[in-house]
Amino acid sequence: MAARFTAAATRRALGEICARAGLDDADAVLVKRTVNAVYRLPRAGAIVRITGSAAMAHRVAKVVRVARWLAERDVPAVRLMPGVAAPVEAAGRVATVWVDATPLGGPATNPLPHTGDLAGLLRVLHGLGPPHPPLPPWDPLDDVRRRLSDAEALPADDHRFLEDLAERVGTALGAVRYALPPTLIHGDAHLGNLIRTADQGVLLCDFDATCLGPAEWDLVPVAVGHLRFGRDPRSHRELADQYGFDVTAWAGFPVLRAVRELKLVTSVLPVLGSSATVAAQFRVRLDSLRRGDDAARWSLYR
Numbered sequence: 001m002a003a004r005f006t007a008a009a010t011r012r013a014l015g016e017i018c019a020r021a022g023l024d025d026a027d028a029v030l031v032k033r034t035v036n037a038v039y040r041l042p043r044a045g046a047i048v049r050i051t052g053s054a055a056m057a058h059r060v061a062k063v064v065r066v067a068r069w070l071a072e073r074d075v076p077a078v079r080l081m082p083g084v085a086a087p088v089e090a091a092g093r094v095a096t097v098w099v100d101a102t103p104l105g106g107p108a109t110n111p112l113p114h115t116g117d118l119a120g121l122l123r124v125l126h127g128l129g130p131p132h133p134p135l136p137p138w139d140p141l142d143d144v145r146r147r148l149s150d151a152e153a154l155p156a157d158d159h160r161f162l163e164d165l166a167e168r169v170g171t172a173l174g175a176v177r178y179a180l181p182p183t184l185i186h187g188d189a190h191l192g193n194l195i196r197t198a199d200q201g202v203l204l205c206d207f208d209a210t211c212l213g214p215a216e217w218d219l220v221p222v223a224v225g226h227l228r229f230g231r232d233p234r235s236h237r238e239l240a241d242q243y244g245f246d247v248t249a250w251a252g253f254p255v256l257r258a259v260r261e262l263k264l265v266t267s268v269l270p271v272l273g274s275s276a277t278v279a280a281q282f283r284v285r286l287d288s289l290r291r292g293d294d295a296a297r298w299s300l301y302r
Contacts, residue, residue: 004152005052005274010037013050016091021084023048023097034278034301035267040100046081047098053270055150056143057094059208060087062135064096066207069131075124078195078205098205101197113194115222115235117202119242121194122218125204126183130212138185138213140259141170144266153273158286162266165289169258176252180215180245187211190221191235217256219247224260228298265289268301277302 003009010033018025024043031038037050051057064086070077080086081097088095144166151159186193187209195203222239225231240246247253265285268278278301288296 003274005033005037005271007033009274010039010050013037013091013093013095014039014048017048017050017088017093017095018044020090021088021097023084032302033275034271044081045100046084047078047100048095049098050093050095053147053150054092055146055270056208060094060096062210063087063207066131066135066210067096070204070207073128075128076121076201076203077207078203101195101203111196111200113191113196113202115191115239116242117194118189118191118222119239121202121204122186122189122215122243125186126215126218128184130184135184135211138182138187138211138217140209140217140263141166141173143209144262147266147269151269152271153279154269161290162262162286165262169255169262172255173259176255178214178216178252179250182213183215185211185213185215185218187213187217188221189218190225216245216247216250216252219243219245220253220256220260223248223253224257224264227257227294228261228264228296229300230297261285261289264298 007030011028011030014025014028014037018028018041023041023046025039025041027042029040029042031040031047034052036052039048039050040046041048051060064080067077067080067086071079078101079099081099084097086096088097144162148159148162148166186204186207188206193204193206195205197203219239223236226233226236236248240248247256265282268282272279272282281299281301284296285298288298
């Protein structure tokens with residue numbers, strides 16, 4: 001199978017998407033290319049986010065609905081680009097276009113958000129009533145299964161291992177009893193999904209996993225970031241203190257950690273053959289799961 005989400009392929013797709021949307025893609029800058037491809041359009045003041053997997057494209061309509069709902073309630077979150085269709089479909093891809101809220105100098109010149117910012121935004125989000133029509137209920141393994149069905153260049157034995165692991169984790173998840181009430185959750189609440197704006201505000205972004213579910217789930221990514229990526233433990237403590245709940249001291253945390261780690265391993269399955277660096281880090285993560293090595297350190301997919 002030919003690699004389908006290479007830098008060249010995503011740049012060609014960007015050109016067609018921008019032509020369809022009436023945007024100037026001259027001087028487009030690739031921000032990242034892993035699960036999705038994200039481009040900055042300096043001339044248009046826009047960010048274009050291109051979905052990497054056909055199996056995950058179904059989420060885009062929900063992302064658009066959530067973004068509009070949050071805007072109606074003036075929640076600090078990224079905004080869809082006015083006057084541009086949402087979503088945009090072209091070149092066999094589905095994309096969304098967002099207002100670029102970062103300073104002219106870009107993120108590199110801007111102070112990074114911290115977990116105190118995240119705690120505050122989660123409290124706002126968790127305090128909202130559920131949207132209407134309702135969002136789908138939390139099913140954190142649905143995307144794992146969908147990505148397995150759309151995996152690129154995944155050996156058969158790895159496929160079987162991940163399918164079996166998803167089954168075991170799903171069984172354990174069914175036995176978890178939650179301490180906090182269910183609510184509207186972001187679904188992927190980590191510092192990488194916060195944006196510092198030109199006026200030093202902080203916005204939520206990436207609503208692919210937003211749904212109705214356990215509030216505990218939104219506290220898991222920062223804790224796993226410390227355990228797997230070696231991030232400063234003070235970040236987790238700050239989040240726990242300011243949110244008012246330490247998810248690592250709760251009996252259900254080991255199961256939710258296992259769910260989070262499985263998702264972090266499988267997120268790149270549809271683009272595994274499109275990036276050698278992604279494939280190498282995938283192998284590090286997968287091998288640690290095979291060994292049951294909870295202390296192995298991971299690096300970001302790049």
